[in-house]
């Protein structure tokens with residue numbers, strides 16, 4: 001089946017007029033008519049009902065529109081790819097990251113991706129960053145923005161895209177916590193405070209390490225998945241918490257919490273990056289995203 005016949009068919013299906021369709025196709029009306037007949041012979045059914053005054057699509061003609069459109073689009077895509085394989089990359093990439101990462105790092109990556117490769121389709125899932133690496137390992141998503149773990153699984157390739165300190169925060173509103181924060185003139189008694197803690201993951205480990213190192217017997221008021229909700233609970237006066245600075249910087253509640261400065265050493269920050277299974281790096285769509293991430297300077301936030 002010739003592609004030009006499909007083009008003629010679509011022109012006639014659109015205009016339902018031999019004269020106008022032949023003009024669109026830059027051929028004469030008798031040539032168009034001959035070619036449509038030829039196509040109908042090939043398909044084996046009539047695609048149009050013609051009488052002296054009008055042209056109408058048959059039922060088969062209606063459904064042939066989808067076939068013709070898809071075939072021509074495929075052909076076009078194929079031709080473009082063969083001509084200039086660098087220019088158009090097609091594909092689907094699923095990404096997992098926290099809501100905060102979607103405002104910050106992912107936003108920067110996708111901005112560049114859109115400018116360079118508009119045919120890559122992205123599916124995004126947001127949630128607790130503590131789950132990010134595992135979601136890539138178990139195939140939920142192809143890529144994730146994650147905190148760099150102390151030990152990276154060998155199947156994972158990781159490119160640094162930023163760094164965030166961890167901050168201790170407390171509420172600003174009048175509440176038992178703020179009273180405790182101001183009571184002691186020689187610093188905060190951390191063992192006397194309720195903590196809002198991450199349910200799991202790297203920031204939970206950092207908090208527990210900081211408690212141990214400084215002999216703090218932290219009391220847990222609530223366990224939360226995702227750092228954004230921790231800021232919310234602190235702002236309500238339910239406790240104090242340790243959260244990444246980038247989460248606080250992007251929080252609509254940042255004015256409702258105060259940063260607490262411990263007398264002892266502040267907790268260590270962490271690196272943030274894009275994670276993917278090594279074996280997926282050959283995929284053109286994934287490597288396009290990977291290359292963009294590599295150009296983002298690992299900047300200290």
Ligand SMILES: CC(=O)[C@](C)(O)C(=O)O
Nearest residue numbers: 098100101129147227244
């Ligand atoms: C690890 C990560 O994705 C962030 C941006 O730091 C977070 O959401 O905590």
